[in-house]
Amino acid sequence: MTFKDFNLNNPLWNALDDVSIKIPTSIQKKTFPVIMSGRDVTGIAQTGTGKTLAYLLPLLKMWAFNKSRHTSVLIIVPTRELVVQVVDSATMLSKYMNVVIRGVYGGTNLKTQAYELAEGCDILIGTPGRLLDLGYHGSLNLKNIRKLVIDEVDEMLSLGFRSQLQHIFDLLPEKRQNLMFSATMTDDVIRLIEEEFNNPENIEAAPSGTPLDNIKQIAYRVPNFNTKINLLHIILDQNPDMNKVLLFVSTKALADTLHTDLSARYEGKIGVIHSNKDQNFRFNAVNSFKDGTYTVLIATDIIARGLDIEDVSHVINFDLPEQPESYIHRIGRTGRADRKGEAISLISDFETDMLSSIEALMEYTVPLQDKPENLEISDVLTEAEMPEIRMKNVLAPLPKMSDTGAFHEKKAKNQKVNIKVRYKDKMHAKYGKPKTRGQKRKK
Numbered sequence: 001m002t003f004k005d006f007n008l009n010n011p012l013w014n015a016l017d018d019v020s021i022k023i024p025t026s027i028q029k030k031t032f033p034v035i036m037s038g039r040d041v042t043g044i045a046q047t048g049t050g051k052t053l054a055y056l057l058p059l060l061k062m063w064a065f066n067k068s069r070h071t072s073v074l075i076i077v078p079t080r081e082l083v084v085q086v087v088d089s090a091t092m093l094s095k096y097m098n099v100v101i102r103g104v105y106g107g108t109n110l111k112t113q114a115y116e117l118a119e120g121c122d123i124l125i126g127t128p129g130r131l132l133d134l135g136y137h138g139s140l141n142l143k144n145i146r147k148l149v150i151d152e153v154d155e156m157l158s159l160g161f162r163s164q165l166q167h168i169f170d171l172l173p174e175k176r177q178n179l180m181f182s183a184t185m186t187d188d189v190i191r192l193i194e195e196e197f198n199n200p201e202n203i204e205a206a207p208s209g210t211p212l213d214n215i216k217q218i219a220y221r222v223p224n225f226n227t228k229i230n231l232l233h234i235i236l237d238q239n240p241d242m243n244k245v246l247l248f249v250s251t252k253a254l255a256d257t258l259h260t261d262l263s264a265r266y267e268g269k270i271g272v273i274h275s276n277k278d279q280n281f282r283f284n285a286v287n288s289f290k291d292g293t294y295t296v297l298i299a300t301d302i303i304a305r306g307l308d309i310e311d312v313s314h315v316i317n318f319d320l321p322e323q324p325e326s327y328i329h330r331i332g333r334t335g336r337a338d339r340k341g342e343a344i345s346l347i348s349d350f351e352t353d354m355l356s357s358i359e360a361l362m363e364y365t366v367p368l369q370d371k372p373e374n375l376e377i378s379d380v381l382t383e384a385e386m387p388e389i390r391m392k393n394v395l396a397p398l399p400k401m402s403d404t405g406a407f408h409e410k411k412a413k414n415q416k417v418n419i420k421v422r423y424k425d426k427m428h429a430k431y432g433k434p435k436t437r438g439q440k441r442k443k
């Protein structure tokens with residue numbers, strides 16, 4: 001089957017031809033007829049399966065020109081990077097069409113974006129926060145939206161965007177087609193579908209939690225952080241085919257630490273992105289990685305979500321993510337669009353439970369690799385790895401106030417001491433002992 005078998009049109013076929021995209025992927029084959037039928041769709045698809053084109057192609061085929069240039073298609077994605085990527089894909093596909101596509105995201109000038117929107121916009125792609133800001137600013141009219149796409153829903157919900165999404169839904173007309181894509185079907189995602197979607201058709205490109213077949217996974221057991229660093233050096237030194245490596249870490253601080261360490265060893269070859277870096281820095285880092293200036297890009301989970309970087313040769317997990325699903329997202333950066341990829345995980349002792357949860361989710365045991373012979377096992381522990389030392393709590397007696405001489409005498413009015421007097425005793429003092437019933441009766 002090729003895209004020629006899809007009910008597209010010449011502008012779209014020509015645009016696909018220009019980028020040599022010919023054979024539809026499984027999610028594209030499954031979703032196209034359903035989206036074209038106008039039904040709501042929930043798609044379970046990992047990044048790299050071609051899900052962006054799976055919704056863009058039918059949306060562009062169904063899109064009809066309107067003179068007033070009211071926005072009729074809204075695509076909500078979790079990160080700024082993903083906005084840029086979806087805008088790029090939509091621009092590529094609509095090369096031979098007269099359609100205005102705009103992307104909006106935070107961290108940039110709101111007024112400029114409002115001004116651009118005022119000039120007309122057919123298809124709008126944005127992050128929830130910025131879309132709402134523009135809505136409240138009065139520069140975004142969502143009343144004509146006919147098609148809504150929410151991409152990477154699981155990520156959007158885990159980032160805490162549920163209430164922002166709700167506010168956006170409230171600004172949309174009720175009659176619309178809803179499409180949703182998620183890599184995993186979490187309880188939150190199911191709840192959102194139940195609340196907002198109208199009897200959707202559920203389409204799976206791969207079962208939730210299944211890694212892509214074309215990714216080779218291996219793991220090394222290493223005792224501690226410093227040995228992980230030594231192993232990382234060996235892995236990077238000894239594999240000449242490691243030309244585009246995404247190196248995942250779970251915290252921003254660790255990302256910066258590794259960046260300093262690796263930059264000293266591989267000068268000018270290492271990039272880093274995480275959410276504390278500003279937008280320009282992040283774009284530049286990704287571009288330098290894309291064009292091959294950097295061979296290694298160190299990234300935290302959230303920021304790497306949805307990054308579509310072609311030809312990532314290897315994913316290295318310097319540590320394991322807390323959420324097993326994140327592991328699937330991490331390794332899904334490599335082996336994209338049917339190419340081969342490799343994922344290497346460095347597992348320290350306290351991460352073995354995390355590995356078990358990941359393996360249970362994937363229903364796959366990651367093969368353990370023997371440590372390289374030249375690996376130097378470090379016995380220098382980091383502060384976090386040090387065993388907790390329990391000390392007896394010995395409290396030195398405090399010096400008496402009078403001994404220290406540091407305090408002045410209290411003023412007379414402050415020398416009063418609060419003495420609690422029970423209500424009963426107070427009444428007793430005032431009115432004498434109460435008479436008992438017996439005494440009363442005697443009278």
Ligand code: AMP
Binds near residue numbers: 049308
């Ligand atoms: P996505 O899963 O949407 O992030 O897409 C991953 C990558 O696959 C993007 O770079 C797309 O351009 C590419 N892609 C999407 N569909 C196809 C296809 N049918 N054939 C080849 N490449 C594709």
